[in-house]
Amino acid sequence: MSARAVRIALAVLAGWVTSACHNPLGRQYEYEEQLYLNVDGSGTVIVDGSFPAFVALHGLAVDSAPHALTDRNDVRRAFEHAGCRVTSVGQPWRRNGRRFIQVRLQTDDVRTLGTCTLLAWSTYAFDRSDAGIHYHQHVGASTGGSPGTVNWDGGELVAFKLHLPSRVVFHNVKRLDDGQTGDLERGNILTWEQRLTDRRAGTPIEMDVRMEGQSILYRALWLFAGAFLAAVGALAALISWTMRRGRRLRQS
Numbered sequence: 001m002s003a004r005a006v007r008i009a010l011a012v013l014a015g016w017v018t019s020a021c022h023n024p025l026g027r028q029y030e031y032e033e034q035l036y037l038n039v040d041g042s043g044t045v046i047v048d049g050s051f052p053a054f055v056a057l058h059g060l061a062v063d064s065a066p067h068a069l070t071d072r073n074d075v076r077r078a079f080e081h082a083g084c085r086v087t088s089v090g091q092p093w094r095r096n097g098r099r100f101i102q103v104r105l106q107t108d109d110v111r112t113l114g115t116c117t118l119l120a121w122s123t124y125a126f127d128r129s130d131a132g133i134h135y136h137q138h139v140g141a142s143t144g145g146s147p148g149t150v151n152w153d154g155g156e157l158v159a160f161k162l163h164l165p166s167r168v169v170f171h172n173v174k175r176l177d178d179g180q181t182g183d184l185e186r187g188n189i190l191t192w193e194q195r196l197t198d199r200r201a202g203t204p205i206e207m208d209v210r211m212e213g214q215s216i217l218y219r220a221l222w223l224f225a226g227a228f229l230a231a232v233g234a235l236a237a238l239i240s241w242t243m244r245r246g247r248r249l250r251q252s
Helices: 002-023 051-058 072-081 110-115 196-201 217-252
Strands: 029-037 042-049 086-089 093-094 098-107 122-129 132-139 157-163 168-171 183-185 189-195 205-211
Touching: 029 051, 029 196, 042 051, 051 098, 051 196, 072 086, 072 098, 098 110, 110 122, 132 157, 157 196, 157 205, 189 196, 189 205
Parallel strands: 029 157
Antiparallel strands: 029 042, 042 098, 086 098, 093 098, 122 132, 132 205, 157 189, 168 205, 183 189
């Protein structure tokens, strides 16, 4: 195989793997926002989607044509021009004849995410109290433009996903039924879904979650430390018992 053919094959494979990793349950999203929330209110937002979706939903100043060249620096500049704090832009991939890309953003306070105009369709609330953490996000109307002719068939999905730092005690997510609602995954991951047509029409989404104030990682570390100390104690007791038994046998 020529070097060019190898590069093309690797690019296709990378795109397929990236797409599969984004959706371990096999669901494919035309546009997706994932918030990795921390107990102090900071977080990471990963936004991925097709170029036509970025134009249609946010009016992002990028070329949405299927065969246009993808310049990751242009994507970074478009996000930064919108007031977003970009930490990385991933390798693009293709699906159904459309180009996709992923952008990672950072925030010290999720309540200020609206200063990034690409996320300004949402209002964010984060409150801590003795009872735990309350997070609420209202996703309003899109402010996008026209991406031109796109081979969408009306079944494309949009997703908003929360990766939460502690055990969820309340959420307003329902089981997946007609693609309009979301699901609960692995205990602390919540997904709200909506059809792209409804998102473009401005149908709102309410995301409401209450969780414990202590992170799962913090609790796991304490459990690990407790288990380790218990194991050390049991080993010490076994050694002590063996030594005492040995002394008794020698004396007898």
